[in-house]
Amino acid sequence: MGRKPTISRDRLLTIAEDIVNAEGPQALTIDALAKAAGISKGGVQYSFLSKDELVKALVDRWTAQFDALVVDIESAGPLGFVRSYIAAMRSSQGAIDAKLAGLMIAYMQNPQNRMNTADWYRSILSRMDGSAEARAARTAFLAVEGLVTLRIWGVEDGVDWQSQLDDIEAVLLAEIA
Structure with a gap:
């Protein structure tokens, strides 16, 4: 049995939004997200394999909130x-x-x-x-x-x-x- 994740995908998206709001889109990187979440870069990549996937997940989240x-x-x-x-x-x-x-x-x-x-x-x-x-x-x-x-x-x-x-x-x- 694998380890239980210490942070959820949803929580990572919330932290990513915080980074964008505070520092702008250029500051959002896998490394910056890992540091802000207090996890390893590999921990972020467990949820988002790439920055493109992270950005898509953020856009999908915003779209779902707006569509509601x-x-x-x-x-x-x-x-x-x-x-x-x-x-x-x-x-x-x-x-x-x-x-x-x-x-x-x-x-x-x-x-x-x-x-x-x-x-x-x-x-x-x-x-x-x-x-x-x-x-x-x-x-x-x-x-x-x-x-x-x-x-x-x-x-x-x-x-x-x-x-x-x-x-x-x-x-x-x-x-x-």
Whole structure:
């Protein structure tokens, strides 16, 4: 029987998030995570074979947390989905900043991750076609995504995030009224 792990995979992800939040994405390495967790580098690699796997696990964790805040597009329709997407963006604003940009860039360097992300966007956008309401929802969705991109790159610093989301939602609601 092997030794019982002294730290869980979930705890390692929490420590990795702390490193990114405190020092930025460039500080996240297997070695830095091992030191912060008080375990050996091999102990980290037992849970994450590579930094790429660690970054993917962080992105998967964030995605799952975010997805739990968003209603299913099939059940809510395009308008309900986009309104819940905007609400989820409002509540997760602290997680969307330049510190995460480096991790997202690292994540997207893997062709499979890039393909999975592109497939997700294609799936969402394909369900936002047809009616005027669906097209308005698609435009609002793309506006939110543009705002997120600007925020990640720091272009949007100093602009009130909440008011930008309010404006997007107001234009969406005016368009369908």
